[in-house]
Amino acid sequence: MTELQTGDKVRMQAALEELVIGDRIGEGGQGTVYRANLNGRSFAVKWYRPARRPADDALIYASLAKLVESGRPPHPAFIWPIDMVKAEGRNGFGYVMPLMDRRFVSFAQMLSASEPPDFRMLIRIGLNLVDSFASLHTAGLCYRDINFDNLWVDPASGDVAIIDNDNVGTNGGKALVKGTMRFMAPEVMRDEALPSATTDLYSLALFLFYLFFFGHPLDGELVEASYSWDEGKRLTEEELMLKHFGKEPVFVFDPDNPVNRPVSDSPMWIWWSLYPGFFKDMFVRSFTTGITDPNLYGRLVEGVLRKGLYRLEDSIWECSTCTARMLYDPDDPGRACWNCKTVPQPPLLLTVLGSSIVLAEGAVLTGRHLRAHDLGEKVLAQVEADGSFPGRVLMRNKGDDPWTVFLPGEEPKMVQPKQRLLVRPVTLEIARKRVTIHQAGQQPPG
């Protein structure tokens, strides 16, 4: 018997504490995960089935022990192995890790909910994913198996949880796991490369594509045409994936090659129509040159993804006719609303140091926008709506210092901390940086 039963005891190998095994949570490829209890606190224990080749057991153990020793990367998303465990009088081993909080749900559940998250939340989640993998990659490690089973999300806070870290290894090291086919970099699928941080970047971009566009970036008409129930014609699921996601991948929105557009009823169509060009370009690059140039030049590194997500956050606005959530695209200002099909009134933009923020409810100005490194991500201004000013927005001073507002032909005014400015085209000084507010499509004042 290598399976554990409720009530069995396992011993932590370094801490020497004893854990009591509780319910079985689930089963994976190599083992079973159980709830476990240590002095009234809950943990999770993954217990391994014997590997097909006994020599692998020792390797698995050694690599897990290494992860325990190196400790969790700085980002809190990782549900990292805490210690190895063994059971007295029994072969086999496992590891103990934190129990994932109940607030986390699968990405599949969140994205299929009747009220999916709004753009601000999608972006926050995207940034958390990017930051967590950046912290792993910076540590010289790679994850290897990004997929819908292993990444979890708290839809209320946008926090993410990453489980199944037993796949983590040294960047470029050989591994027993190549990944999950649908998420694997084509060169890994074709057995031309081993999983690495570079191939993680492909899988991360693919996961982000799912998050923002609600479909698989290579799954379009070409794949559809390959399905068949006719004898002799039907490819197995594995052959299909190898062909369309590995050997002959074509991005569904490849600007130069329209053969693999999403099928007509795909949700990807509407989502693609919503995003500004600069954001879509990141994915075009990921799934065109990112496929033909499978290296760090072709792939989008976390810093680039992060910048794109920040910029997208600054583009959020809503339709002035129907209030549907929209994203402002400075290169396509006359775009009609996806929901009511009218062309909304252009938004007010706040421009500082060459970048612009759409002044819609919820928008924030942070130290990052002002390149004030001492202020970091600190929120300096937040845009609010107020029923007393219908159709207008206000900007609250969330910082510690007053703003100066310059009005043509008038004395400068001050906006003290906690005060609000009724937003209109003006020039301001915030944290010694010059900030302008102007109508999109018009020249900033003075």
Add this chain to the structure above:
Amino acid sequence: MNAMSKTIMPGGGIARRPLHFIILADCSGSMRADDGKKIQALNFAIAEMLQHLTAWERDQERCDVLVRAIAFATEPRWHIPQPTPVSRLRWMPLTGIVGGRTNMAPAFRMAASVLGNDQLERRAFSPVLLLITDGMPTDDPKDFDRGLDTLMGLRAGREAMRLAVAIGRDARSEALTRFIADPQQPVLLASSIDEIADKLKLVSRIVSQGSSAAQDEPDEGQPVNDFDVVV
């Protein structure tokens, strides 16, 4: 920009492909045995399985699980004729039919009648067929073979994941093993119905998502210890 207004975002979830799940439920007279305990066990097992399936469907991004059910005895009939999303399904309990025989072949043919090449969506996954019975077919053996052949003659029938759940102690029969036609796949007991969702997970792993295991053997000339092994 009214704080009270509802967030208007496109909905509709992720693009998924249909996974047809067809239950073949035994409602023969023998299922009435033991004060109807067997048929109760069947209803209970199916209701429980549907809950696991719903949870499984919720947490993956590939399949829309669509359920149909055939109740069979001397003759089969559709208990759930329309492919119904598993999350919306309410299982209406079945009852055993007095004097009803356990004719499986007509049930196989009925399942086959909806699995033809032009009846399944092209993008559908290979279906799942679940036979749940106390195990002893009463068909004429030749007819049993012909019924099974009809099903297995279809690509979708042959490639289906075929599972059998035995109700009662003496339910493992050669008929079930032949229906499953996969030595890796044992006949399940009603008490272990929760394994079905796990099995689907494995199917979606191995068949649908592709194998996640890397090459089994290390490269030639590469000592095993050089592997940065990760499970």
